[in-house]
Amino acid sequence: MGINLHKADSLSSVLVELTGSERSRARLLATMADRDGQLPGRGFLVWGGHPNSSDGALQFETKAGGSESLTIDLGRVDGAVDKIALCVAADAQGSGGSDLDVRIADRSGGRVLARATVALSAGARTIEIGRLARAGTSWRFVETGREFPDGLEAMLLRHGIDRDPKPGNAARSGDQQFTALLADGLPVRYCQTSERQALIAQGVKLGVKRDDAETAVDLELERLGVANEAVLIERLDGLLRRFTDNDAKLDDKERRDALQLVCKPRAGFAEGLRHDVADQYVTRFCRDRRVKVKLGLLRWAVP
Structure with a gap:
């Protein structure tokens, strides 16, 4: 270096x-x-x-x-x-x-x-x-x-x-077990939200603090180039909020830009957010926040 x-x-x-x-x-x-x-x-x-x-x-x-x-x-x-x-x-x-x-x-x-x-x-x-x-x-x-x-x-x-518990905390051995579990138990290309939650739950069961378990899982997925569905959805949510906070409308270009940013694989990753998951989240986001999308030439409505 x-x-x-x-x-x-x-x-x-x-x-x-x-x-x-x-x-x-x-x-x-x-x-x-x-x-x-x-x-x-x-x-x-x-x-x-x-x-x-x-x-x-x-x-x-x-x-x-x-x-x-x-x-x-x-x-x-x-x-x-x-x-x-x-x-x-x-x-x-x-x-x-x-x-x-x-x-x-x-x-x-x-x-x-x-x-x-x-x-x-x-x-x-x-x-x-x-x-x-x-x-x-x-x-x-x-x-x-x-x-x-x-x-x-x-x-x-x-x-x-x-990030391990301090000496004297009985959970330390559990943290070591969780580290070993992550070494062998992660998905190869794409980690669904449910899979991530299951891994975190295993860490908590072993005595690891939830925040530490989440960080350990996310860092290991990042290191291995595995698409992290939960993190990508969080990023998509932030983009949608940025596009719609002022006018409560999501136009076609904004939707395409948001999906492109999260669905296209990042460098070193085989996959991005899956399109069906992204589409479902956009629809749910618009319905929950009463965001309108364009239907036809002139009409705007909540999907």
Whole structure:
């Protein structure tokens, strides 16, 4: 990995961009931890499967062509969060050894805080490009450039972010059992909502907290390039709300655009949201929210 890093203080807004991911299963990832190194909640692990943090400060976006970006508004970060690790989880399978380019910039002043080139030929691993840390009432960027060949869990533990229960909690062995279950029990190409719910329920039965079970399932599906029906429906819901909140109408172009964004397979995935599932959800969404669609040339009505 080639990397050129700097240290910067008094930041207010940061942009992270990853290009080259359209040729691989590499993904941007951000973890938000408190002073004790713990995730305040499931919504503080941000990636393609969970594109927005609970506090609204981090927003993930997959752009045209498959590149990814992460926008961070540091003024909105939850007061419990003390550090934000900016990472790339790289799976070289099927990449042909292509390189990834990562750029981290100060959106306010335009300074480039970090540039990195990640060679996927080195194999699957997780790389922390840098981290944002509180410094009194402001934020600073700290260079790291660390690689974790043992994967995401090793990176999380390195920063004190332990998604397992604390020592002494009898549920820890259950968490280990759940990890082993996920290693062998996930669907291959497409995970239906019911299958995801069943996996989460098994984790809860083993003593894993529901939020942790959901995060573990979603991360593993993302890592393996398995379409996650529940997450894709959530993304479709957000698109439909954006199109219809102002006028309670969904025109044909808006419908096509929404379906295209969720039904087309992302880079590294064999499938997107299935069309029949997407169509059924759009109809249900319109009926539940009294959204009108165009019928014929002039008539608008709730389907």
